[in-house]
Amino acid sequence: MRRDWPATAVDYESSVAKALLGLGGVDLARSCETDPGRRAAVVRPTLDQLGLLDLDPWGDEEESAAVVLGVRAAGAVVLPWPVVHALAVPPSARETGLYLTAGPVRRLDHADLFASAVAVSLPGGEVARVTAGPPAAAPLDPFAVPVTLSPASVDFDVPASVAMHMVLDAFWVTGALSTAASLAVSHARDREQFGRPIGKFGEIRWRLADLLVAVDGLAELALHAWWLLRRGAAGDADLLALRLQMLESADVVLSNAHQILGAMGLCDEHDVSVIDRHLQPVLHRPAGVLATTDLLARAVAADGFAATYPVPALDA
Secondary structure, three states: OOOOOOHHHHHHHHHHHHHHHHOOOHHHHHHHHHOOOHHHHHHHHHHHHHOHHHOOOOOOHHHHHHHHHHHHHHHHOOOOOOHHHHHOOOHHHOOEEEEEEOOOOOEEEOHHHOOEEEEEEOOOOOEEEEEEOOOOOEOOEOOEEEEEEEEOOOOOOHHHHHHHHHHHHHHHHHHHHHHHHHHHHHHHHHOEEOOEEHHHOHHHHHHHHHHHHHHHHHHHHHHHHHHHHHOOOOOHHHHHHHHHHHHHHHHHHHHHHHHHHHHHHHOOOOHHHHHHHHHHHHHHOOOOHHHHHHHHHHHHHHHOEOOOOOEOOOOO
16 A cells, blocks of 8 residues: 555645635634535635545545545545535536445435435444435534435445445544644643653653644544545455544544643634534444444454454355
């Protein structure tokens, strides 16, 4: 597995990041909470100018890499637009949003932005049509929309789209956690106590080490999962292991960032608080840590798991 990205994809990520920072970065998420109409008025035109929603994650290596790195750049500012839900379906069905569920669901984020949307259940892969009601925001679900589900069918490859959704989720969260980690590092460097930066204290240094290792670990596993997916070798266990790592990394990064920032990090005026709140939908849907662990255990039992120490399937 190559660890370096194509230069064109890296340049594209920089272009996306520059454009989104020009819109205010994380402040854009704040403003869209206050005025949800800005998602269609400001965010969508920018995505169209960047061409992100026209790219094919199943295309050649450079185009696919540009997609996942573009999603990572969007995650870095918790962009208030469902780019993962859109990009997880083939370009021919791009106006259809794809959601993943694991059990009953009453709310989905940004479901009001799609002309049509479907939900796919894990495990099983049953497809349901999503009918969205008026937005009903909540503090930890800022773009929530009440939904009802009814049986449906689609004309694209559902398993392939589910796999791509899970990989793109990991890149989105990696971007958000990278920003949270950078904010924690900057605070530890700039905030002084007893005449020296708090980053010099052992308590803060080990917290910084933990959160930076968590970000790097997730970034590496997301790259590996993308590499497996492009080669048709990503099984259910690989994808669920990626999601579990994503959830555990988010817990490490966000909990340590809040501890480093102290009370300031819990205020909505600080970007870490906004990042934390806007990550909650992807961290809880389709499944949290316990439900994801259960799904992973079932997948390993059924198919095995090719890791450093391979685990055979129970019936092998």
